[in-house]
Amino acid sequence: MTSQVEIPVRTRLAMFVRLLAIQGAWNYETMLGNGVGFCVEPALRLLPGGQDGPAYRAALARQSQYFNAHPYMAAVAVGALARAELQGEDAAKIERFRTALCGPLGSVGDRLVWATWLPACSIVALAAFGFGVGTAGVLLVFLGIYNAGHLALRAWGLSAGLDHGMRVASALGGPILRRGPTHIAQAAALIGGIALPLALDQVIGPGRALFGIVLGAVALGGFVLARLHGRAEGWKIAVVLLVLFVLYSVAR
Amino acid sequence: MTDFAQLLPLAMLGAVLGLDVVSFPQAMISRPIVAATAAATLLGDPGRGLLVGATLEMFALETLPFGASRYPEWGSAAVVGGSLYAIHGDTNPGGLTVAVLAGLACAWIGSWSMVQLRKLNAALARRRHDAVASGSKRVVEGLQVFGLTADLLRGGILTAVILAVFMPLHRYVLGNWHSDARVSRAVVVGVAASVAGAAVWKAVHAAPRARWLMLAGLVVGLALLAFR
Amino acid sequence: MAIELFRIDDRLIHGQVVVGWGQPLDLAFIVLVDDEVANSEWEQELYRMGVPPEMDVHFHTVDDAAAKLAVYQRDERRGALLTGDIGTMTRLIELTGSITRVNLGGIHHRIGRTQRLRYVFLAPDEEQALRALASRGVDVSAQDVPAARPLALNEVLSGEGNR
Numbered sequence: 001m002t003s004q005v006e007i008p009v010r011t012r013l014a015m016f017v018r019l020l021a022i023q024g025a026w027n028y029e030t031m032l033g034n035g036v037g038f039c040v041e042p043a044l045r046l047l048p049g050g051q052d053g054p055a056y057r058a059a060l061a062r063q064s065q066y067f068n069a070h071p072y073m074a075a076v077a078v079g080a081l082a083r084a085e086l087q088g089e090d091a092a093k094i095e096r097f098r099t100a101l102c103g104p105l106g107s108v109g110d111r112l113v114w115a116t117w118l119p120a121c122s123i124v125a126l127a128a129f130g131f132g133v134g135t136a137g138v139l140l141v142f143l144g145i146y147n148a149g150h151l152a153l154r155a156w157g158l159s160a161g162l163d164h165g166m167r168v169a170s171a172l173g174g175p176i177l178r179r180g181p182t183h184i185a186q187a188a189a190l191i192g193g194i195a196l197p198l199a200l201d202q203v204i205g206p207g208r209a210l211f212g213i214v215l216g217a218v219a220l221g222g223f224v225l226a227r228l229h230g231r232a233e234g235w236k237i238a239v240v241l242l243v244l245f246v247l248y249s250v251a252r
Numbered sequence: 253m254t255d256f257a258q259l260l261p262l263a264m265l266g267a268v269l270g271l272d273v274v275s276f277p278q279a280m281i282s283r284p285i286v287a288a289t290a291a292a293t294l295l296g297d298p299g300r301g302l303l304v305g306a307t308l309e310m311f312a313l314e315t316l317p318f319g320a321s322r323y324p325e326w327g328s329a330a331v332v333g334g335s336l337y338a339i340h341g342d343t344n345p346g347g348l349t350v351a352v353l354a355g356l357a358c359a360w361i362g363s364w365s366m367v368q369l370r371k372l373n374a375a376l377a378r379r380r381h382d383a384v385a386s387g388s389k390r391v392v393e394g395l396q397v398f399g400l401t402a403d404l405l406r407g408g409i410l411t412a413v414i415l416a417v418f419m420p421l422h423r424y425v426l427g428n429w430h431s432d433a434r435v436s437r438a439v440v441v442g443v444a445a446s447v448a449g450a451a452v453w454k455a456v457h458a459a460p461r462a463r464w465l466m467l468a469g470l471v472v473g474l475a476l477l478a479f480r
Numbered sequence: 481m482a483i484e485l486f487r488i489d490d491r492l493i494h495g496q497v498v499v500g501w502g503q504p505l506d507l508a509f510i511v512l513v514d515d516e517v518a519n520s521e522w523e524q525e526l527y528r529m530g531v532p533p534e535m536d537v538h539f540h541t542v543d544d545a546a547a548k549l550a551v552y553q554r555d556e557r558r559g560a561l562l563t564g565d566i567g568t569m570t571r572l573i574e575l576t577g578s579i580t581r582v583n584l585g586g587i588h589h590r591i592g593r594t595q596r597l598r599y600v601f602l603a604p605d606e607e608q609a610l611r612a613l614a615s616r617g618v619d620v621s622a623q624d625v626p627a628a629r630p631l632a633l634n635e636v637l638s639g640e641g642n643r
Contacts, residue, residue: 186456
């Protein structure tokens with residue numbers, strides 16, 4: 001039932017580059033939908049009848065409807081959907097598969113990237129800053145580490161999707177995706193603990209007494225904000241406090 | 253001392269970094285620690301940019317981009333914060349505080365501008381729905397290119413307008429600043445670190461042993477400071 | 481502890497649920513109610529991938545879920561129950577009669593639906609169904625993530641939410 005499909009390197013590259021702009025037309029109605037169509041398109045040209053043939057047009061129309069997932073993990077969907085189309089799977093089956101991909105790819109990506117990898121890299125950058133690493137060094141560390149993971153994930157996702165097609169769920173069960181977030185979170189906890197006091201000290205500058213007071217205030221403030229978890233956003237409270245401080249500093 | 257000759261490169265930087273937030277290529281060059289430093293480097297003072305950037309980065313730890321919920325736009329915001337500090341912050345005691353606050357305000361306005369862009373994208377997609385449903389390559393690609401271009405313009409205009417409004421405001425506030433320099437810094441970074449501490453806690457507390465690891469980290473960090 | 485969240489979300493398991501609600505509520509299990517998913521191995525396999533290893537996920541048809549709801553409600557851990565559409569949740573409520581609060585978390589664009597919120601699009605018959613739920617005493621509100629303000633059904637339907 002599943003014929004072998006060859007996808008030339010040139011097509012894979014075109015899809016990968018387009019993936020970097022997958023959220024270009026993001027909106028609240030079709031979300032990533034148009035982007036998925038945009039990224040799958042280079043592969044669809046390989047369909048019988050070629051570009052603008054009836055098969056191509058039907059597939060492009062199908063692939064450009066509503067879709068939502070994590071932007072990096074959407075690479076898996078783009079690859080898998082391209083393969084499913086090229087194998088000539090039944091349209092209704094492709095649509096059902098496409099719908100079922102949204103949630104899991106969103107969840108895996110949110111957990112792995114937005115909830116752990118990004119904050120972990122951000123914490124590493126703050127740690128480098130706290131240790132007094134120079135400007136270029138901090139940026140190099142942050143962008144280098146973050147994007148090594150970012151680009152590897154997109155590239156892996158695309159090729160996993162292209163290789164496995166509609167059986168891609170098995171590829172999502174790999175240890176990095178399943179256990180990765182837990183380990184990254186543990187590392188982030190440790191480095192975050194080290195980084196915060198050092199970064200705090202770096203901004204305030206020398207002087208023990210003031211640092212002690214601030215540290216106490218931060219411990220208290222952090223505790224209160226952590227207790228408010230899920231009910232209030234800390235940065236909004238912070239804006240109010242800072243506005244009050246600015247008014248006080250100007251008016252006194 | 254600032255004029256449009258300075259505004260133009262900053263707006264272009266704000267455009268590119270604003271685009272990175274969601275549309276292209278999401279390589280996190282829009283994170284405050286990068287964006288603020290880049291802006292201040294344009295003005296010849298990378299070190300000051302890193303200071304604003306690190307402080308804003310602490311706030312940004314809390315607002316992770318989840319699903320469709322609205323979140324601050326840090327790219328253009330950090331360009332505003334970084335350049336304000338590099339321009340007027342030099343020796344003023346309130347420089348860092350006000351630059352960070354301006355960055356936070358801009359992040360909020362930036363998030364509003366992104367919502368507007370998404371509505372515009374939706375309206376256009378709705379109008380072109382029939383063409384998309386017929387599988388038109390030109391329209392699918394056109395929608396994508398339109399969204400990217402509009403987002404680039406959004407970041408640029410946002411940065412330029414906010415800077416034009418905030419520069420005089422910033423100068424006025426700093427001209428009337430009466431708090432001590434170190435206290436001013438301590439307040440802003442203290443607030444930032446509280447937000448960051450709570451954010452790290454939220455992000456990691458569900459992982460096994462993470463609470464103890466964070467506590468151990470804090471002990472190590474404080475010990476390093478004590479022996480510095 | 482029991483089930484803390486009854487949510488209608490056409491994406492079923494995704495980041496807002498697993499991380500957005502999962503972390504602050506400390507969710508330990510998810511009950512996914514959908515007749516088609518309950519009968520499809522490969523879809524279950526996909527959804528299972530979206531859940532952290534330490535979180536349990538149970539798949540049920542509406543009838544199954546109605547029969548087992550009392551057991552989940554006695555669970556010492558906290559959980560969430562998800563359906564992909566309003567019809568499924570309505571049937572579950574009619575069968576059990578014990579669900580008092582429903583969260584609209586994501587009902588997205590489709591032809592025939594009108595936008596009510598950024599994340600809620602409703603067809604006329606769906607609005608009717610939600611009104612019917614409210615009139616039988618179920619507290620229906622929209623809230624995508626915990627930090628957002630919950631919007632009551634009449635606020636949603638009048639479209640005055642976060643336009």
